Amino acid sequence: MTGLRARFEQQRRRMLDGREGGGWIDGVREQVYQTAIGHASGKPGVYRMPAPTGVGKTLSAAGFGLHHAAVHGKRRVIVAVPFITVTEQNAQVYRDMLGAENVLEHHSAVTPPASGPDGRRWRAAAENWDSPFVVTTTVQLFDSLFGRKPSQMRKVHRLANAVVILDEVQALPLRVLVPILDALRGLSDRFGTTVLLTSATQPSFEHLRVWEDLEMTEVVDDPITLFRRMRRVEYEWWLDPQPTLGEVATAAAEHEQVLLVVNTIADARAVYRQWAAQAPEITWHLSTRMCAAHRRAVLAEVRARLKEGRAVRLVSTQLIEAGVDVDFPAVYRAMAPAESLQQAAGRANREGSRPGMGKVVVFDACDMSTPPAGYRIGIGATRSHFGPRRGGGVVDPDDLPTLSAYYRTLYQRSNTDNGERAMKIQRNREKFDFEAVTDGPERSYDGGLAQRDRSLAFRMLDDDTVPAVATGYDPRAEEILEQLRAVNDDELLGALR
Template identity: 25%
Template sequence: MSDLVIFDKCIARPDEQDRKYLLRDHLLGVKKAVEQRLESDYGFHCHDTIYIRLAGLAGVCHDMAKAHRKWQRYIRGKSKGGPNHAPEGAFLFSYLGYHLLQQERQWPSYAVHWLWLIRDIADHHGALKHLDDKHWMGAGAWEEMDLPGIAVFMEQVYPELRHVPMTVEALDQWIDQVYDVFKEAYDLLDVGYSPDYGKVMDQLSLWREITTALIAGDRFHVATIEKTGFNQEDHIRQDRKLDEYCRNNGDQAMAEIRNEAQSQILSQLAKDPGRRVYTLEMPTGYGKTITALKIAAWLGREQGYEKIIYVAPYLSILEQTSGVIEKAMDTSVLEHHSLAVVAEKQKDEDLEEEGKLHSGQLLMESWANPVVCTSFQQWSKAIFPGKAQDTLRRAYLHNSVVIIDEPQIFAPESWNVFLCGLESVTKLYNLRIFFLSATMPPFDYGLSEQPGCLAINPVKGMERYQVEQKGEMDEQVVAEYLLKRSRNGIDDKKALSRAAILNTIADAYLVYKQLSVKIKPPHLKLLHGMMIPLHKRVEIKKIKHSQAENKQECQYVISTQIIEAGVDLNFDHIIRALPILPSIIQAAGRVNRNGSGDRGILTLITFLRGGEKDTRGSIYPATLQKLTDELLQKQEVWLESELLELIKEYYRKMFARNSYEAGKQAIIDAYEGNWPLLGQQFTPFKEDYFKLPVFVPWQVEKEDRDFLPRRFVELQKRLGLYSAEDIYACYEDRDYYSHMSFETRKQFMILMNHYVVNVPAKLAFSLVGKDLYLINRIPCLWSGSDYDSVAGLAKRAVEGFDTII
């Protein structure tokens, strides 16, 4: 054909000035990168030459079909689109890989690896699909490529394949044979009865390491990303910085106790330093995060660990801790979470095709930074990647200390699957895992051995709070009880900071309404999950400021569970609508947090909305409610030390009644072909509602501008955008992105997402209508009456959304 391009002149990406990016150079570069990664000192098959040779062949084949004349026209800007090259690459590999293994007399020993590599090539620009997806079979318009030139190239790279014919006729004949070969390999995946979940998970982790080698080799050949990590001097410097941070923040009553707890934990670690997984069990307020950072510095000095990865359940905790790490360690932190996801005009797949993925995007997605702060969702994608691109976060995962905060928030149904996957990648990448919580879930059914326990009990004789149990209350009684609570018949005038934590937004709003008759802002606050992030952060900072001022004025906060984990607020008295025991412990951690003054009180009640409706069951499973009630009824009043023992009994009984092992069947299903069960359907949280984003142009009051988050203000100045309306106008202007670097676009999306709240689809449609979602991914709520300056969207959530907190 007249426009058929000679293979040696095919390009992989557009020319840059005098530099050409030849396709052959790209294929050889990926081959080399794949082989070098798999030959390194980690992994299961580091000395297996057949395995490495086969993976290198996948690197050569993955983009081979870019030699197609139409794709070459596309990449040279002569047409708008090119054919999908991935299926053809998978088909070519299936042919050459099979013959390579036959020639080495290693079929069927490596038949499963052959199968995995076919799937990886077919999926290397998209979702990781079921092994049984056969769209790659028979793929290839080989007459549209310089097949003789490809054959010469392959013979140069793999001389042992010189006798394997590379002609259109030979590949057509392979179409008739490949299904039977595929079936033979697929049958080898049957694990039989009573499988060892750990060993099966190890094989899956090996598969995804192969995927990582291919994807990293492909992406990093386009934009080089250098590995970065801490060295010995860095660890010594950071240890000093952490000590300095502790001294400068040592004016609270708990400072001495925290320092002593930190010393005891490090002493315990030094006596048992060889485990892969540890729990760090310290009461709330004892300084778990700083202690974990000290542990990471110690492991860096003593055992050569290079990175810290901090994992949090909620963005509020993630961003708060990220700020602490930057300040305490004097280092830059890479944040990877949903707010930092950049909205691209082009699909990622299109950008990958052209080799135009930004180095900033690759740096973020590969976690190529010594300190990374990420979310449960993003960390889970490292273990169970849903897309080929997700595997990049494994690229520089080796020798990391991973700190997983508040693990009890994981959905019980997902917990054991997560642990099984975590243990496997921990071995593969030489990780050290530290779980941080005052309420640690059990590990018996997910890990092959118990974690090492680093634990500190509350200081003897120091009981910061007690938990008392009262009866039923509706919204009016709760408001009255907060306004005038008595202890031993005497009005408690010392409880200046009071809160009520309800199970649903509707419950919280109704209590707030009752209180608002007698208490006005700024002495009354409402916090819940249907306020935009900026609004919540400003209100939380105002509460903290008021508490720090220590004025002799009562302050009332009505909230849902959102203040129970990772929010550094302190109250003298909290009323808590009965949840389950872990939530009780977390709520108690907000009571007399700094151990100063009189003992704080947590009052447990059965909340009845309107005097009738108990909404506890909308949030918590009946079995866990029953278990909580059985344990609490043993006594009327519980002290802090007693509760921490009770939570251990709770988890023992919880998993004895239901071990949640059924979910591990997904591991077997994934190995036998159905990877999407893990990669795309595994979630750390259980979502009952499909949610949609809504942009709310909320404006902070002039007198509250000092309470805006530091990073938000910095982003405003950097981008020159100071109003919500201006931000949304830029979002609607799609050309706005084209003039920005990747880093600036990421900053813009973070700034914008301060105004975005995710709400149930039914509510979203009632607020902005369905049509706007067809125009903009994130429509704007222009109606000022729907979003209240104090209550947010709570007015619209009184009925019908009881599982939203």
């Protein structure tokens, strides 16, 4: 780890020397980085990095992890992020800094070497995370930590005496948040694991009983002042009277370069079709319905147009909010939980190099599609704390004291502390009934044989989906996937046979 720390610092200095211009925001990033590695000599435990978007959390978190590992003799650094798009982006950064031979990227979208020594090495390392620096998803991490299958458990011992960095920690699912926090606390208390939580919208986990007496150390000095200093956008609230989604799309199209973020794929499709009917040559969209190669191609084109100052309109679902590096002068965001609003704002004037402030318009269209129930709870809590207030004034999502109060409300309304699923998982863990943890407790239905209730099992993802694999990006693959989605289950099974 001492050697990796030295290599990381050398490559980071080389990268900074090669940057053009620099500017005030680079000075802030350097300050945040130096403060983070200054805290790395602290004792092992749980650390938090509340830092605004665009301040260089990717490098600062890795710098903290490598310095902390070198000082305390930790065996590896494991970085877990909630979305594959961010995993791929961060893994490439770390490979450039540390060398591909020292970085294992492990998630469902990785294509390993097909054969030969490289393929054997990758499969062996992925099987039990035998690498000094691992980049993975939170799904892989926690499904392994709570799993009971050999393929999952082979890597669990690698979490001991490691530095675990959880990026975009606000995305951890509330329905299983208590077991996750309890497991992280166990790793820290009993197995010498240091945990670093990073996010621009740092959740207030101390409001939950499982962490209410846990000592946590901030690796950012005076975050309130930092957020004020890094503010690069102004919020506008388009809530009353409610516009239509078409009116929002029309208003957004008046900007030469604009990003519009909505809550559902259906809404993204509606906006895209409206824009594409008027100016198809400058219109793009992003959603999870696209394969990874297609998303990368769209982002590459959008980034090129932004850099060259050409017109570009991009409509996207929430996937663009999780660390995707784009810099628009104007962002329109459908009403959403406060953490999503702030993450979307991080795509406006990201580098702080545009004249004046970036523009973020939060809108509540009357004809938007309905998001999932859990998402609606977050929207309700956001309305309670942010936006125009009855007594006058406006509270924006980057107000940290209000954000803490928002999380307290969110946990109360979603019953995070006492939810049936979380409590069942915790009780089954205490009884060492790991089959009930992973597959759900047994229940009898209508006097029949007992069956496992999967709704009470630990699962990071509740969607029961059938994967369809496209071996290479081709526009025809998108058409085929749309056709598959249009048929019912029996027809789909018949087609697959």
